[in-house]
Amino acid sequence: MTRQRIHQQAAATLALCILFLGLAGPAAAQLVSMDFHWKASPVPTSKGLTQPSFYEVYLLRGADGEALAATVADTVWTLDAEPDIVHRICVRAVDAQGNPSPFSEWSDPVFFESSPNTGFVPPAAVLQPNYPNPFNPETRITYGVPAGVAPGDPMRLEIFTIDGRHVRTFEPQRTAGFHEVTWDGTDDNGQASAAGLYITRFALGAMVKTTKMTMVK
Numbered sequence: 001m002t003r004q005r006i007h008q009q010a011a012a013t014l015a016l017c018i019l020f021l022g023l024a025g026p027a028a029a030q031l032v033s034m035d036f037h038w039k040a041s042p043v044p045t046s047k048g049l050t051q052p053s054f055y056e057v058y059l060l061r062g063a064d065g066e067a068l069a070a071t072v073a074d075t076v077w078t079l080d081a082e083p084d085i086v087h088r089i090c091v092r093a094v095d096a097q098g099n100p101s102p103f104s105e106w107s108d109p110v111f112f113e114s115s116p117n118t119g120f121v122p123p124a125a126v127l128q129p130n131y132p133n134p135f136n137p138e139t140r141i142t143y144g145v146p147a148g149v150a151p152g153d154p155m156r157l158e159i160f161t162i163d164g165r166h167v168r169t170f171e172p173q174r175t176a177g178f179h180e181v182t183w184d185g186t187d188d189n190g191q192a193s194a195a196g197l198y199i200t201r202f203a204l205g206a207m208v209k210t211t212k213m214t215m216v217k
Contacts, residue, residue, distance in 0.1 A: 032080075032081050032083075033078050033079070033080055033081075034078065034079045034081055034110055035076060035077075035078050036057075036076065036077050036078070036079060036089055036091075036107065037075060037076050038055075038075050038076075038091055038104065039075065040052065040075050040093075041093050041101055042093070042101070043093050043094065043095040043099050043100065043101045044101065044102075045095070045097075045099045050095040050096075050097070050099065051095060051096075052093035052094060052095055052101070053073075053094060053095050053096040054071050054072060054073050054093075054094055055071065055072050055073075055074075055075065055077075055091050055092065055093050055094070056068060056070075056071055056091065056092050056094060056100070057069045057070045057071070057072060057077045057089055057090075057091050058089060058090050058091070058092075058103070059079070059087065059088075059089050060087070060088040060089070060090075060106065061082075061085060061086075061087055062085040062086055062087075062129045062133070063129060063133060063211070063212055063213075069089070071094075077089070077091075079110065081110050081111075084111075084128050084129065084131060084142065085111070085129055086109045086110070086111045086131065086132070086133065087109065087110040087111070088106045088107050088108075088109055088110070089106070089107050090103050090104045090105065090106045090107065091103070091104050092104065111131065120177070120178070121144075121145075121146060121147050121176045121177050122144035122145070122146055122178070123146055124146050124207065125143070125144065125145065125146060125202060125203075125204040125205075125207045125209055126143060126144030126178070126209065127141075127142075127143050127144075127200065127202040127209035127210070127211055128141075128142040128143070128144075128211075129211050129213075130142075130183075130200060130211060130213045133213045133214060134213075134214040134215065134216045135213065135214070135215060135216070136185075136195075136215060136216045136217060137184060137185055138182055138183060138184040138185060139182070139183055139213060139215075140180055140181070140182050140183075141157070141170075141180065141181050141182070141183060141200055142178055142179070142180045143157060143172065143178070143179055143180075143181075143202045143209075144177070144178045144179075145172070145173065145174060145175065145176055145177060145178075145179065145204070146176060146204075147176040148176075149174055149176070149204070151174075153204065153205050154203065154204070154205060155172050155174060155203065155204050155205075156169070156172070156201070156202070156203045157169070157170040157171075157172040157181065157200075157201070157202050157203075158170070158200075158201045158203075159183060159198055159199065159200055159201070160198065160199045160201060161196065161197075161198060161199070162196065162197040162198065162199060162212075167187045167188075167193055167198065168183065168186070168187055168188055169188060170183075172202070185215055193215065194215075195215050195216055195217040196214070196215060197212060197213070197214050198212070198213050198214070198215060199211070199212060199213075200212075200213060
């Protein structure tokens with residue numbers, strides 16, 4: 001049984017609850033450490049409630065799938081959050097016999113922006129994950145342009161459906177540094193696009209960067 005299915009089945013009887021989200025201070029360059037605390041919870045089993053031996057922390061990072069991030073003995077865990085990426089966690093208790101509790105709900109999203117206007121110039125073309133994602137009605141797309149781009153160097157910023165149909169073309173800025181555009185879900189003719197999965201494509205010369213995003217209705 002998948003983690004998602006267990007989560008759905010247990011949603012009405014969750015025992016774990018994330019209580020507090022606090023800023024712990026910078027962990028490293030471009031990272032911010034966030035402390036998550038949650039309420040201790042017994043583990044329901046066929047023989048009754050048992051005491052937790054440890055907790056499993058699952059992380060949902062941007063467009064990546066959820067993954068087991070850590071096992072901890074206490075009811076606290078520190079997330080080193082990356083800029084421009086949405087992070088969420090959920091937790092469950094596990095007793096000494098390996099019996100798990102239901103999963104908690106996902107935490108509120110953790111997100112902070114980098115500062116594209118601080119003068120930092122990327123060494124190569126960059127396409128960051130859009131935010132928010134999923135989105136409705138609009139999302140922001142950030143791309144980075146390295147120094148030394150000649151006027152004739154080809155540069156394109158486009159959106160496609162997952163099956164390759166062209167939807168929207170943006171006119172990218174060619175100056176070195178980070179830039180941002182907002183997509184409102186419309187195509188080049190101003191027509192609203194359908195909900196679904198889309199591909200952002202940023203091409204600079206022979207270098208091509210892509211990211212996935214989901215529009216919901």
